Amino acid sequence: MRSIARGRTGSFRSAARPRSPGSARTPASVAPSTRAAPAASSPAPDLPAPLHAADLSPLSRATDSTPPRRPAHSTPPARVAAGSSASRAPGRPTLLHAAGLSPLSRATDSTPPRRPARAAGFTGRALRRPARLVAVGAWLAAGCAALTAWNRLTVPRLSPTAAPITEAVTVCVPARDEADRIPALIADLRAQTDIPRLRILVFDDDSTDGTAARAVEAIDGDPRCTLLRGSGNPPPGWTGKAAACRALAHTAEQLADTTVLVFLDADIRLAPGALAAAVAELRRRDIALVSPWPQQQARSLAEHLVQPLLCWSWASTLPVVCADRGLRTSTVVACGQFLVFDAAAYRAIGGHTTVADSATEDLDIARALRRGGYRTGLAAAGDLARTRMYRGGGELATGYRRWLWSAYGGSIPGGLAVAAVAAWAYWLPPLAGVLGRGSVRRWGLVGYATAGAGRLLARGLETGRRPESGDFAAAVSHPVAITAYFLLWARSHRDRRRNALTWKGRTLGPGEELNSR
Numbered sequence: 001m002r003s004i005a006r007g008r009t010g011s012f013r014s015a016a017r018p019r020s021p022g023s024a025r026t027p028a029s030v031a032p033s034t035r036a037a038p039a040a041s042s043p044a045p046d047l048p049a050p051l052h053a054a055d056l057s058p059l060s061r062a063t064d065s066t067p068p069r070r071p072a073h074s075t076p077p078a079r080v081a082a083g084s085s086a087s088r089a090p091g092r093p094t095l096l097h098a099a100g101l102s103p104l105s106r107a108t109d110s111t112p113p114r115r116p117a118r119a120a121g122f123t124g125r126a127l128r129r130p131a132r133l134v135a136v137g138a139w140l141a142a143g144c145a146a147l148t149a150w151n152r153l154t155v156p157r158l159s160p161t162a163a164p165i166t167e168a169v170t171v172c173v174p175a176r177d178e179a180d181r182i183p184a185l186i187a188d189l190r191a192q193t194d195i196p197r198l199r200i201l202v203f204d205d206d207s208t209d210g211t212a213a214r215a216v217e218a219i220d221g222d223p224r225c226t227l228l229r230g231s232g233n234p235p236p237g238w239t240g241k242a243a244a245c246r247a248l249a250h251t252a253e254q255l256a257d258t259t260v261l262v263f264l265d266a267d268i269r270l271a272p273g274a275l276a277a278a279v280a281e282l283r284r285r286d287i288a289l290v291s292p293w294p295q296q297q298a299r300s301l302a303e304h305l306v307q308p309l310l311c312w313s314w315a316s317t318l319p320v321v322c323a324d325r326g327l328r329t330s331t332v333v334a335c336g337q338f339l340v341f342d343a344a345a346y347r348a349i350g351g352h353t354t355v356a357d358s359a360t361e362d363l364d365i366a367r368a369l370r371r372g373g374y375r376t377g378l379a380a381a382g383d384l385a386r387t388r389m390y391r392g393g394g395e396l397a398t399g400y401r402r403w404l405w406s407a408y409g410g411s412i413p414g415g416l417a418v419a420a421v422a423a424w425a426y427w428l429p430p431l432a433g434v435l436g437r438g439s440v441r442r443w444g445l446v447g448y449a450t451a452g453a454g455r456l457l458a459r460g461l462e463t464g465r466r467p468e469s470g471d472f473a474a475a476v477s478h479p480v481a482i483t484a485y486f487l488l489w490a491r492s493h494r495d496r497r498r499n500a501l502t503w504k505g506r507t508l509g510p511g512e513e514l515n516s517r
Contacts, residue, residue, distance in 0.1 A: 018214045056273045131439040133424075134432040138447030140425035144316035145454030150221040150313045152461045156379045158277040158292055160273040164194040169260045170252040170280060170343075171198065174244035176205035176504050178266035179214045185266055186218035186225065193274035199258075200225040206232060226251075233506065238356045240506055241336075245352040245361070258343050265337040267387050268294055272386040278340045281379050288345035288374035289323075289366055294385035295463050302393030304474050305481040306400070306488070312458035324377040329367040336362030338388050345374045359403040363406055383463035399490060402503045405492035412493060419486050426451050426482045451478050 169188060173268070175182050189200050202219075204212040204227065212229060219225040230249060234243035245263060260279050263445050264270075274292075282290045296307045314320070314333045323331035339362060349372045355364040366376045390396035408414035429447025432440050452475035456467045459474075467475075475483070495501050 005444065008515045009229045025222045048355045052464075064198060085198045102370050119292075127153070129381040130432070131434070131443060134429055134436065134440050134443040134447065137424045137426075137428040137432075138450065139141040139380060139423065141429060141447045141451040141454065144425065147317070147319065148312070148315045148454045148457040148461070151318075151320050152457050154257060155315075155461060156281065156285075156321075156377070157464060158274070158281055158379050158381050158384050159196055160384075161281055162274045164196060165276050165279045166197070167242075167256040167259045167279065168197040168255070169195050169199070169262060169275065170254060170255060170258045171200045171262045171264060171275070171365055172245065172248035173200070173202045173264050174205055174206065174241055174248060175211050175215070175266045176209045176244075177209045178212060178289060179207070179209040179211045181266045182215050184269060185216040185264065186215060188270040188272075189264075189275075190222055190225070190271070191271045192275045195279070195512060197256065197257075198275070199226055199252075201228060201248050202226070203228045203230060203244045205230050205240055206257075235269055239359055239361070242352045242356050242358060242361050249346070249351050250349050252343075253347070261341040261343045261346055263336070263339040263341075263385070267389060268337050269386050274381065277384055278338070278381075278477070281377075282340050282342065285377055287377045288342045288369050289376040291362070291366070291376070292338045292340070292379050292381040292385055293335050293462065294338055294381045295383075297386055297388040299388070300392050300396075302484075303388075303390060305468060305477060305484055306396060307389065308455065308459055308462075308471075308474055309481055309485055310453055311462045316454050320378055324375065327370045327373065327375065329370050332366045332376060334362045334366040334376065336360070337368045337389070338381065338385055339365075342374075345369060349374070360406060380461060381463065397491075398503070398506060400488045401495050402494040403492070404489050405496045407489060415486075415489055415493075419455050419489075422482050422486070423491055426479050429480050452476060 023184055089100065113168075117126055173185065173189075186200070186202065190196075192198060200222075202215050202225065204215065212227065215227050226249060230244065230247065234240045240247075248263075251260065260282065262278070278290060278292050279291070293311065296310060298304045298307045310499065318331055318333065320333060323333070336487075349368045352361060353367065354368045355361040358364040369376055390399050408418055425447070429444045429451065432444025434444070434447045436444050455475040456471055457480050459471045492501075
């Protein structure tokens, strides 16, 4: 490949022709040749450029952009036979092979080999994107669980009063087809303590199952109790319950000394000191309405799935104590099964006349109070009040379809947006925990666990006790409960479009639905 001759000075001299101006410079340790150039008549053959002991091969020079390094020795190495063991001595450059780098070149070139950037970047992004999506869902669930924990610690709770209530308290009970429930409630009301000036009004709203007769039996001649009877359908533009509550409030107004009005549903059960504790909470907080939240009891599978969502829905999304300090109507929380009003504030806003066409009169009358400048508040009733709102899946579905279309302002896009966020937080993490791998699965399990923890915390807020075995089973099935809820929401919108909303034998036509304000 090249000819090497030893000069008088002992240095190597190359017989190749001089390099072109653009070629690489000759290392300083190799002396230029002193041999005369051949005659012009016999041009030298076009040979490849000479290789130097410390330089790269032509192929490596073409492929490696790193400039050649000078040998560390100032004295040229001794000539050795190619391929001998001496040529591979440490610190000595070797002859180069036509298709590779010299050992010195490999040792001194610090440039790492480059991988295809596009393939590596695409693979990393493709692997990280699902994990990020699941992580966001897990953080949403964790945030809701943290807010539920805060409400669990801060929401006021009813407690038995230390002193009797001296005010005149009138309890109003609207009832339609409640023959199997009304006797137990009347018995609870007659057993109330620490309210010496208690009056009880029961309104039979044209029942067909003997509710009035059962109420008379339960009253048993108690002078504090009065039974009122209605007939026919409510007036146009009124729901049945709002019309019954107006009739009860009108009768209570005739009792000039009434200062506190209490509205109860027939399906609620009260401990002996529940009414006194609720009135004491109303006066302690100096507000116009306090709504004690009763324990939601369930027996069927459908009830266990859906009913705990009532408390969880506000406990996981609203800082209740902060909301109750203001007058924003969008942050109101109330439960129509147990409402305790300051009678003067109730009359000042027009009572149930302001919510005549509302299927969720509890929320709307609380909003009316806030618009009028009156504060409202929520309290956890704990063991003082409990209720089984629906009995079985069929009654539950009918009850929710009656009003659930009104959620989120009655807006379908708004409901779909909420459903999308709920799916992100409560469907995606469980699916990732079951079907995912690596970080996707880990984030999925974290999200699933925090969602279940939030459900348990909401149940603890409602009961004031530690979760029971049934509560753990409901927490595990939380994604199924979310699915059931939004199916009921969709069916409620469908029934409303078809004018097929009914409740207790009455059709809720236009004008008898919720006009959310």
